Amino acid sequence: MDTQGAEVARRFTEAAGVTFPSAVDRAQGLWDLYxxxxxxxxxxxxxxxxxxxxxxxxxxxxNPADAAAIEGLLSEPSHKQTAPTAGDYTRPLAEALHQAEExxxxxxxxxxxxxxxxxxxVESKQDDRGLREFxxxxxxxxxxxxxxVGLATAYLDLGKKDKALAALQHASALDPDNWIIxxxxxxxxxxxxxxxxxxxxxxxxxxxxxxxx
Amino acid sequence: xxxxxxxxxxxxxxxxMHSVGWAQKIKVGEPAPDFTVPSLDGKTTxxxxxxxxxxxxVFNWASW
Numbered sequence: 001m002d003t004q005g006a007e008v009a010r011r012f013t014e015a016a017g018v019t020f021p022s023a024v025d026r027a028q029g030l031w032d033l034y035x036x037x038x039x040x041x042x043x044x045x046x047x048x049x050x051x052x053x054x055x056x057x058x059x060x061x062x063n064p065a066d067a068a069a070i071e072g073l074l075s076e077p078s079h080k081q082t083a084p085t086a087g088d089y090t091r092p093l094a095e096a097l098h099q100a101e102e103x104x105x106x107x108x109x110x111x112x113x114x115x116x117x118x119x120x121x122v123e124s125k126q127d128d129r130g131l132r133e134f135x136x137x138x139x140x141x142x143x144x145x146x147x148x149v150g151l152a153t154a155y156l157d158l159g160k161k162d163k164a165l166a167a168l169q170h171a172s173a174l175d176p177d178n179w180i181i182x183x184x185x186x187x188x189x190x191x192x193x194x195x196x197x198x199x200x201x202x203x204x205x206x207x208x209x210x211x212x213x
Numbered sequence: 214x215x216x217x218x219x220x221x222x223x224x225x226x227x228x229x230m231h232s233v234g235w236a237q238k239i240k241v242g243e244p245a246p247d248f249t250v251p252s253l254d255g256k257t258t259x260x261x262x263x264x265x266x267x268x269x270x271v272f273n274w275a276s277w
Contacts, residue, residue: 002276007252009274013253021248023259030273033246035238041273045245047266055237059272070270078268090257091265096249116249123251123258180275185258194277 001025001039003152003168003184008195026179027119027150037178042066044073079201097124111137111144118150127154145171149181156188165189245271 002009007026013022031037042059044052052073060066101116107113118133131154137147148171155164165188172181186206187194194200239245249260261269 001273004276006215006251006255010253010273012276021259024253024274025248025250030248030250033238033248039273039275041271043239043245043263043271043273045261045269045271047268049244049247049262049265051239051243051245052268053270054241056237061270074268088253089259091249091260091263093251093256093258096251096258096260100249105275120249123255124261149246164273182221183277198277 001028002185003027003149003164004156004188005153019087026122026153027115028146029116029119031178031180037175037180039180042070044070044186047078050099058087068202088162093120093124096120110143115144115146115150117155118147120149122157124156125157129155130154131158145175145178146182148174148212149184161188 002024003026005026009022009024012018017045025031034043036056040058040059041057042053042055042061043056046052053069055066055069062072069130097117097120099118100113102112104117114133114137118130118137121127121130121133130199131151134147134150134154137144139152152164152171153168155161155167164183168181168188170187172178172185175181186203190202193199243253246258247262249258251258261271
């Protein structure tokens with residue numbers, strides 16, 4: 001969940017020596033789709049695509065209770081009915097972009113599909129087109145926080161940090177309980193408090209200051 | 214080794230703050246909404262439904 005993109009996340013996966021597939025959701029599409037206002041979260045999805053476990057906030061696989069919950073579910077007999085997919089589970093970005101374009105053409109009024117297309121465009125470094133798609137969503141639904149965060153991703157790529165922050169602040173005002181957007185603004189405004197290491201004391205101070213307002 | 218594919222998405226090291234007024238759309242026992250996300254190298258994508266047949270742990274985190 002990083003509006004700024006993969007680079008900020010990659011430092012953590014490299015430092016931790018992560019071996020599992022890692023991806024970045026810049027425009028908070030998952031926050032919108034799954035409906036969570038915080039991270040870290042853990043979801044276990046079974047062989048048939050059914051959610052078997054969901055912990056929103058404070059999920060940590062190093063926490064014995066969280067690990068035990070997952071292990072308990074994994075120890076149940078497998079419901080596997082379909083053969084595991086071959087390969088390494090990846091698809092080229094160009095293919096995902098093509099699919100998003102086709103889906104949007106089939107149902108041009110569907111704003112979720114349009115935002116998915118816009119996200120793929122930004123990921124494909126077609127930021128100007130992505131920007132226009134997010135703007136077209138906002139013309140219909142000015143309160144779409146997903147479109148506003150998407151707009152911010154395109155602006156960040158285009159070097160327009162002030163416009164990106166304005167879009168994020170607009171989104172945060174529309175959805176003040178969303179800590180994913182809120183903290184993203186902190187990280188962009190004050191990168192020195194987050195990179196290379198998170199300054200928790202600074203965050204505590206900031207929360208106190210905001211609480212007084 | 215169990216067939217567990219692990220997905221990492223974006224974790225705050227800070228405790229999650231309590232918030233109100235949001236609707237959790239994901240529910241245990243219901244289908245997980247499908248999504249596509251780009252890999253960290255920006256070259257490929259992962260789609261949840263491509264992992265059908267496996268148990269998948271989706272872990273959402275962030276750098277901030």
